[in-house]
Amino acid sequence: MGVVPLYGARPCIGRDLSAAPNLVAERGCGLGRPMHVLEATVSTNDEALRAAREGAPHGATWVAEHQSGGRGRRGREWVSAPGEGLLFSVVLRLSCAPSRLPPIALVAGLAVRAAIVQALPGVDVKIKWPNDVWVAGRKIAGVLIETVTVGASVEAFVLGVGINVHTRIFPDELASVATSVALLSEGDPPDRAGLLADTLASLDRDLHMVVAGGLGLFRARLEAADGLRGLRVISDSGDSGVASGIDDDGRLLVRRDDGVLARWNSGEVRLAGARSS
Numbered sequence: 001m002g003v004v005p006l007y008g009a010r011p012c013i014g015r016d017l018s019a020a021p022n023l024v025a026e027r028g029c030g031l032g033r034p035m036h037v038l039e040a041t042v043s044t045n046d047e048a049l050r051a052a053r054e055g056a057p058h059g060a061t062w063v064a065e066h067q068s069g070g071r072g073r074r075g076r077e078w079v080s081a082p083g084e085g086l087l088f089s090v091v092l093r094l095s096c097a098p099s100r101l102p103p104i105a106l107v108a109g110l111a112v113r114a115a116i117v118q119a120l121p122g123v124d125v126k127i128k129w130p131n132d133v134w135v136a137g138r139k140i141a142g143v144l145i146e147t148v149t150v151g152a153s154v155e156a157f158v159l160g161v162g163i164n165v166h167t168r169i170f171p172d173e174l175a176s177v178a179t180s181v182a183l184l185s186e187g188d189p190p191d192r193a194g195l196l197a198d199t200l201a202s203l204d205r206d207l208h209m210v211v212a213g214g215l216g217l218f219r220a221r222l223e224a225a226d227g228l229r230g231l232r233v234i235s236d237s238g239d240s241g242v243a244s245g246i247d248d249d250g251r252l253l254v255r256r257d258d259g260v261l262a263r264w265n266s267g268e269v270r271l272a273g274a275r276s277s
């Protein structure tokens, strides 16, 4: 089943992650096996991309205590102090057209949200289209999907997830736009192994569903989770309007001031009056 030993002989940083391989294996989830737990790497997405090119199977997962070059969408950095975040990447071998990528990305965000909801009962957790996870307008998690292509076809996807878990103090530039599971928890300290197992289980179920049946199956969940709906949004090209839902191709519906319902493809969206996170 391929559980890779934890940390070698070096001290581990966060004990709450050490149970992850066994917990995931016990759940019988199709993702997370084999699981490689690293003390440090440049980026778990790099690890998974490299392995995917070398034939790693569907579900192979890399999780790290620290990344020296973690990256987010649109060339941003993903910063997380050692031991504070849940940082992982999964190789996905899904037989579907590249046009399914926006729906897959959205559903990945929904699955991450579902796991965070389990960790934070009673907290109103939302999706910021296309796949950020938000609480009260602050980012708690992000998803980055990258592809391994051969010629014109997609051979594999790498799904990278970063969840702010134990962080209580963010760097100045993130302090007003980020939050964490620890900051929102009222009970026990968060358990990253449980959060990882819950996230992988949700991803496993939801990714199969979206590949088989498309985004229509997620309509109710998308509407309940859509944190932008009704808010005034601005695209990176300067278009603006009121966010009015998400269509079955994963595009953001935006009611422009001239009344036209525009469909925005995946890109940068910010709230009017807010700075980008």
Ligand code: BTN
Pocket: 042, 043, 044, 045, 046, 067, 069, 070, 071, 072, 073, 074, 076, 078, 086, 087, 088, 089, 132, 141, 142, 143, 144, 160, 161, 162, 163
């Ligand atoms: C975003 O919000 O822009 C996406 C953030 C994705 C961050 C995760 S952390 C684990 C994986 N490795 C990376 O380098 N990035 C993703």
